[in-house]
Amino acid sequence: MDYDLIIIGAGPAGYVAAIRAGQLGMKTALVEKKAVGGMCLNWGCIPTKVYIESAKLFDRIKSAKAFGIDGIDPAQIAFNWGTTKKRSDDIVKKLTGGVNYLLRKNGVEVIHGQAQLNGPSSVTVNNRLIEGKNILIATGSYPKNLDFQLPDGKSVEVEQLSQLDSFPEKILIYGFGGVALEFAQFFRMINREVTLVSPVKNLLPGVDTYLSSYLLRKTRGRGVQIIEEAQLTVNTDNQLFINDKPANYYLLLNCSWRRAVVPASEVELKLTADGYIQVDEHLQTSIPGVYAAGDVNGLSYLAHVASAQSLYVVNRLQGMPDNLKINQFPINIYTIPEVAQIGLTEGEIREKGIEYRIGEFPMSANGKALAEDSADGLIRVLSEKKYGEVLGVQIIASNATDLIAEAAAFMSVEATVYDVARTIHAHPTVSEVFLEADLDAADTPIHK
Template sequence: MTTFDLIIIGGGPAGYVGAIRAGQLGMKTAVIEKASMGGMCLNWGCIPSKAFIESAKLFKKVADAKSFGIDGIDKKALKFNWKKAAQRKDRIVMRLVKGVEYLMKKNGVEVINGEAKILDKEHVQVGETKYTCDKMLIATGSRPLRVEYKGIDQSKIMEIDGFFALEEKPECVLVDGGRINACEMALMLRYTGSKVTMVTESDSLIPFLDEEIRKFVMDKIKKAGITVYTKSEITKDAEDGVYVGDNFVECDVILNAKRRRAVLPEMGDLELEMNGHFLKINEYMQTSVPNVYAAGDVTKQFFAQVASAQARTAVNHMNDIKETLDYDKLPVNIYTDPEIAYVGFTEEQLKQKGIDYKVGKFPLSVNGKAMIEGETEGFVKVLSETKYGEVMGVHIVAADATDMIAEAVMAMRLESTVDELARVVHAHPTTSETFMEASYVAADRPVHI
């Protein structure tokens, strides 16, 4: 029976990053992956969806080429080629998968292809082969929470995880859900010409966002020509569609973009404490069985960057390196159009905590680079506590918000003040200048507004 210092179950952003760190620390490590290295994020989620979103955004921008001084483009002749966009997506995915496979070899990690069955806290079986380990990291991801669409033609229903394997784009889609994936998918499909309707049980879209940004998202979705039903659900089937409450909604496909639940391997004699549908962990990612750790979606953390950070924290702890994560200082990224990103607290959260704060806000509409690029929708909002000016939250709506947020994450991690941020000289013209400008506003020294 082969023995490892660490067996990682799952080869996604938590699993493979944890394996790299383990290899760096000299641990004899194996990753068990039943499908393809990179997991859901790389193969069927983050990367494929963003590849399609980028194609959709370019399609939309080409239609507006005349405003950039480019003549000769016939809008009526423009057509979004789903198959070619899918081929581009496949090339990107393949290159990244091969990159992960190379990193496994580089760091001395053994990759075992197959489905893992946990026998107990120190033994795992794949097929007929059994393995022993000193430590175990469960990083098996999540899947959409199965919804019982009673009385609905099941052929209409599609899980979001399999959407990008479609050979053709559906022309009429009902997106069931109002969170990040739902909004990203709805806009992407609308930009490529599909008729799109959204339904959510909540009273808003992406309800955990700062209130001002929630309103922005709803307005943007509606302006794109998407009908949104809030506080609603699918009630019954109909020919060529379904009913949402008493309203008939035409659709070829119902895209289930609701909540998710952990995907767990068969556990055998291993009993782990749960937090609802997810594994319960401590600050070092240990489960209720100390030598068994968990990271990523199985712990109810759905962002790849958080999964990777959790895995590094777990492997470090296995090697007596005690570091923890401050989840309030980790970025959230949303690929709508424009993009949304934030770190830290919202205004509502600061009010609930009784923290006196100031708001520094700067619009993209007066930023030179945003004008040049034709991307003037959005703003940067910096929240700081009033006494010392420490940054408590940064919220960005901008074409490149997901890139811009890194500066804010660093600022919060270093406990920077708005005065310090305002004095950081930014290149001109850039959209990142808006972060500096918003900091100037928060520091009561506005410049370009």
């Protein structure tokens, strides 16, 4: 065999698996047809957060006077998209450079080209046959194409935003999920007129209804028009309609369904009804020795879950015990305020018939949040009633996507609200809300 492990796809699942495999002494090949880092690092997770942070600062600086900073006229400031893109490019270059260095450091051979799976132990890349003891497919997903084009403007995917030199005044977003809401707020923060059209009723599938209702209310309050259970069509006269009403927009951002990128294969890979690669509880496909991690298996679209899945596969191949809690991972939405959750939602707890209680604490009672002028939101801790085991945590806060890591840590060791309530939290910090919410769940609240 040429390699111990051949990995197809160099996104968060593929490159993380390659680095770990190299660290464990496995001779590893990483095949990538575009760019190391995949969609997440090059066009998705990282660039989009750079865009959003620039828009947040642009929006926040308008309140400088309230912080005692004079001389800034909100009417005179402008959002520079070109500079924002340059900053994003610089950050991506730094991070991808770091990943490529780590791959070299750990002896991973990176092969650029299109991979074809020939069997349980062989892959063809650029007419070169390579063989490996095991194969990991980590090819990700791609956006489903729309059935039409915007009559008088451009229709783009998120990864194509950087190709635009400017944005029109009216922007239409079609889709659902965290990305759709993030960009609805992004465009609104830079003073664009935004309409978000969702083909489904639930814009945030998998997110607790309490959180989704709160975020939709806040997004509408910022001036975003949201139309649920709606369809976009273009008639024979090239007129765009939202349901039965004519509409005119000059940029459409597609944030709708995604599809698995299934590599070409000479052997049959069993797929799910939705077209994802079918895997078992160990992420092995229908072909022995061939595994699939990340978006391509349809279990999650989150980069951190993709990385966790790929580490699980590599560790098991080396006989290392690894307990992958496939349904216990943070979900983050980078809006204003941010939203994050982990564990069971309240609806799921009810469906399971578990007796539970909720501990809550508002950000408006947290000193650090007030000092930062970011007191919008709250934390909810859902726990089992008898013994207090934490079942789920939900956060709405300016930095919820960072705060959720504490919840992930204590849930990974099956901590109770009593354990968290006995943990000393530094003061003043926003993270004190964990202490307060768990004290509330334990019936011993201090500041509530």
